[in-house]
Amino acid sequence: MQNIESPHRRIMSGSRPTGRQHIGHLFGALSNWVMLARDNDAFFEIADYHALTTGYEKTDALQSNIVEMVLDWLAVGIDPARSAVYLQSQIPEIAEMHLLLSMIVPVAWLQRVPTFKDQIAALGPEIATYGFLGYPLMQLVDIAIVRANAVPVGKDQLSHIELAREIVRRFNHLYGATLVEPQALLSEFPDVPGTDGRKMSKSYGNAIDLADDDATTTKKIRAMLTDPLKVRRNDPGRPEICPVFSLHNVVNAERVSAIEAACRSGELGCLDCKLELAARLNATIAPVRERRANIDPASIPALLANGAERARAIAVPTLADVKSAMKIG
Ligand code: SF4
Known part of the structure; x- marks a missing residue:
């Protein structure tokens, strides 16, 4: 098992496929990813399951949003030859491990995550689904299944990493040391306002897109x-x-x-x-x-398939370890 003290650092991060990325993404997470990927083993996930947690009613644009987002990731300098870039739903082991871990996570742990109530207040009660409640658990599975030990986050995501660590400790306590406890790599992102002064966000219509x-x-x-x-x-x-x-x-x-x-x-x-x-x-x-103008969108499916293969090379044995530890399957 790896740990954070080891010289080998494996980074995992991801983003929901929201389509074209804006300059807030570039000067926030994406520049940081490019920098971290230079010196570390890195896994970057397009979190399409997560997109369903709040956008389950409208999925028409999901596939085109995936392509647009990957084009922007490549354009800012994410190198798929160096880092694994993959689609969450192409790693079926994530769904299975999520189910298994859902058995040991107290509902109260998920309900107390600050973004749970905040998002319901912002987006309405219709997003308060079973899947949405489990969102932070799936984030942990994304990290743990590729045995990542470092997760770049902003301050607003720290509570999710703390929960992830708690779940790993609970699993390892119940079934023996199996999962890697991830550490947060806290990053200070500059404040990037949108054209109306509010936080830059596609949903506010105030974004300047990279494209x-x-x-x-x-x-x-x-x-x-x-x-x-x-x-x-x-x-x-x-x-x-x-x-x-x-x-x-x-x-x-x-x-x-x-x-x-x-x-x-x-x-x-x-x-x-x-x-x-x-x-x-x-x-x-x-x-x-x-x-961006020089990347052929037709190359994206093969690129994602290659990234999924690399992620699954770790995810398949991790899931096998989890099942063996739980004495199931
Ligand atoms: S108030 Fe006008 S001059 Fe001053 S920083 Fe803003 S845009 Fe520039």
């Missing part, structure tokens, strides 16, 4: 909200409440001090500020867009 062209990106940035009290060009502004300024912080770090001073003094107008941001952002994303 947008330069003109679309510039148009979206020109329409962004700024400080509402800066009405005329020479009015002093408050960068601390301006989402345009927050994006400068992410992509234009060497210029933020000058922009902040010029905004406060009234020397800088919002249009010029936005056009500088658009130019900088387009230049930053240009290599990603170029790579």
Whole structure:
């Protein structure tokens, strides 16, 4: 069994197939994945079972969302020759192990995960299904089945990793040391606001997609909200409440001090500020867009099949160990 003290670190992370990725994904999880995958064994999963937990009613776009997301992952630099990139539902062992582990997880442990109540409050009572309650358990299975010992997460996911560790300890206590206890690799992600100032999210319609062209990106940035009290060009502004300024912080770090001073003094107008941001952002994303345009979507199924084969090479024996430990099957 591996543990975190061993020099070998295996990273596992995943994302629901939400379609085209936006710059919030790039400057958040994806850049971190690319960096971690350089020095570690890495497994990146397209979590299509998880997509059903909140989107079970509308599955028409699921397959195209998978392809669009993989195209973006490859474009930002995830290398499928180095890391396994695979579809969750192509690893049937995940579903079986989820069923087996569901027998030992107290319902109260799942109900107390903060996102359970938060998501129901945000999305409505119809998502409060049996499958949705088990979402954090399936996250653990995703990690444990490939014997990953490190999981890159933001602060909001820490409670899921803590639960995952608790479940592994319970399993190992009941049946003997079988599963690897994963550790969280806490990552600080920059705040990437959407064009309306709220968190960037496809569901808010405020996202700048990686696949947008330069003109679309510039148009979206020109329409962004700024400080509402800066009405005329020479009015002093408050960068601390301006989402345009927050994006400068992410992509234009060497210029933020000058922009902040010029905004406060009234020397800088919002249009010029936005056009500088658009130019900088387009230049930053240009290599990603170029790579994306050169990837043939027809290559994705074979790539995912290869990733599934690599994940199953570990998942099949892990499930066999679990069944043997539980004396079943
Ligand atoms: S000048 Fe720039 S930072 Fe200042 S309020 Fe306008 S857009 Fe925001």
